Amino acid sequence: MKESLKQGKVVQLEKIDKFVDGAAVKKVGDIPFAICQNILDDVVLVPEGKICTTILELYNQNAIVAEPAGQCRFLHSIFIAKKLKGKTLFVSLVEEIMISEECKR
Secondary structure (H helix, E strand, O other): OHHHHHHOOOOEOOOOOOOOOOOOOOEOOHHHHHHHHHHOOOOOOOOHHHHHHHHHHHHHHHOOOOOHHHHHHHHHHHHOHHHHOOOOOOOOOOOOOOOOHHHHO
16 A cells, blocks of 8 residues: 555555565555545554564453454654644554454353
8 A cells, every 4th residue: 555655546456475474565445545644644654663562562461362454553642742742642553453253152
């Protein structure tokens, strides 16, 4: 998305890192691109190492199991903390919750 916004059109990347598979695509869709082009001020790239470190910290310190794409949202808020000072913020760390049939009983 960042490269497409930079170029002002949807572009296809040659290579992507699939570690954050919930946010990694070679080519963004036309509709999401159009929406983002109209509403985003900036796109912040989050380093993979920082995502890994944060996942481990959340698990080791709080017993929270978070998925990588959720960490992008969380870490983005840390990276732009000065802009958020004094504002209330909610960040979802999990995109979906899957409950097995056994857990429903």
